[in-house]
C-alpha cells in the first residue's frame with residue numbers, strides 16, 4: 001500500500017513537470033509575433049484614411065493655419081496697353097525764322113561771300129566775275145546768275161551805291177526777285193467746290209531724298225494747323241517705309257492705311273482716299289514708292305497711282321521731294337518726275353546740310369513750280385513752310 005502511494009505521487013510530480021515545460025515553450029514562441037504586431041501599431045497610419053479612424057483618435061498630422069497656407073501664385077495682371085502719347089507739333093508760323101541758323105553753310109558761302117566781294121573798293125570786271133562764280137557754286141543756275149549780276153551791276157552803277165548797308169539792301173532785293181516773292185506757296189490741302197471729301201496730297205520723289213520723312217513731317221504741319229490727317233503708305237516695295245510712316249502718324253494721332261507687302265501701290269492709295277473720305281478726314285497724304293527714275297515701269301506706276309486716286313476726285317497737290325545736297329542730279333530727277341505727273345510744289349530737303357542754297361532758285365526755274373516747304377534737319381518739326389524773305393535774310397545775315 002505504501003508503495004502504491006509512492007508510485008502515484010511520483011507519477012503526479014512527473015506529469016506536473018512535463019506540463020510546466022510545454023506552457024513555457026509556447027509562451028516563448030508567441031513573444032516575437034506580439035512584438036512585431038505592437039511595432040506595426042506604432043507605425044504611421046496608412047495614407048488611406050479608414051472609416052472611424054478620426055473617432056479612434058487617429059494620429060494627428062500637424063495642422064496648418066490659414067496664414068501658413070501657400071496660395072498658388074496669382075497671375076500678375078497684364079499691364080494696360082500703352083496708349084501712344086500724342087505729341088503736339090510746333091506751330092508752323094515762323095518755323096523758317098526759328099531754323100534760320102541751319103542755313104549757315106549757305107549763308108557763309110553765298111550770303112557772306114557776296115557781301116565781301118561787293119564791299120571791295122573797286123567793283124571791276126574781275127570782281128563781278130567772282131560774284132558770278134559764287135552764285136554758280138551755290139547752285140543758283142546759269143541764267144538766274146547772269147540776270148542777278150546784270151541787274152545788280154546796273155543799279156550799283158546808276159545809284160553810285162557804295163556803303164555796305166546800301167549794297168546789302170540791293171543784294172537782298174535782287175536775291176528776293178530771283179527767289180520769287182509773289183509765287184503761291186500754299187500747300188493745297190483743301191478740295192475745291194462743294195464736294196465733301198478730303199484734300200489729297202501725293203508725295204513723290206526718289207528714294208533716299210527724305211520722302212517718307214517729309215510725309216510724316218507734313219502730317220505734323222497739318223495737325224499743328226488743326227487738320228485731321230490720314231496717311232497712305234503706297235510705298236509697298238519697302239516694308240520699312242510703311243512702318244516708318246505709321247510711326248510718324250501715331251505720334252500725332254494720324255491713321256495709316258497700308259497694303260500687303262509688294263502689293264499694288266495704286267490700290268493702297270485708292271483705299272487711303274476712300275477711308276479718309278469715309279471718316280471725314282481733312283487731308284489724305286500719300287507716300288509713294290520712288291525707285292530710280294531710270295526704271296520706266298515704276299515711273300509708269302506713279303502715273304497709275306495718280307490716275308486711280310483721281311477716280312474719286314482730283315489730286316489737290318503733288319509734292320516733289322528733292323534732296324538739296326544732290327545739286328544738278330536733283331534737277332535731272334525733277335525733270336523726269338515732271339514728265340510723269342504734274343508737279344504742283346517742291347519740297348527741298350537737307351538744306352541744312354549744304355552750302356548750295358541757290359538750288360531753290362534753280363529748281364523753281366527748271367520746273368516752273370514753287371518751292372513750298374524746306375527740310376532743315378532731322379527733327380520732327382524741322383520742316384518749314386518756305387518764306388522767300390526769311391530765306392534771303394538768313395542767307396545774307398540780315399534782320
Ligand SMILES: Nc1nc2c(ncn2[C@@H]2O[C@H](COP(=O)(O)OP(=O)(O)OP(=O)(O)O)[C@@H](O)[C@H]2O)c(=O)[nH]1
Pocket residue numbers: 206207208209210211212213214235238241290349350351352353374375376377378382
Ligand atoms: N539733315 C537732314 N536730314 C533729313 C532731312 N529730311 C530727311 N532727312 C534724312 O534723310 C534720310 C532719308 O529719309 P527717308 O524719309 O527715309 O527717305 P525716303 O526718300 O523716304 O527714302 P525711302 O524711305 O527709302 O523711300 C533720313 O535719315 C532722314 O532723317 C532734312 O531736312 N535734313
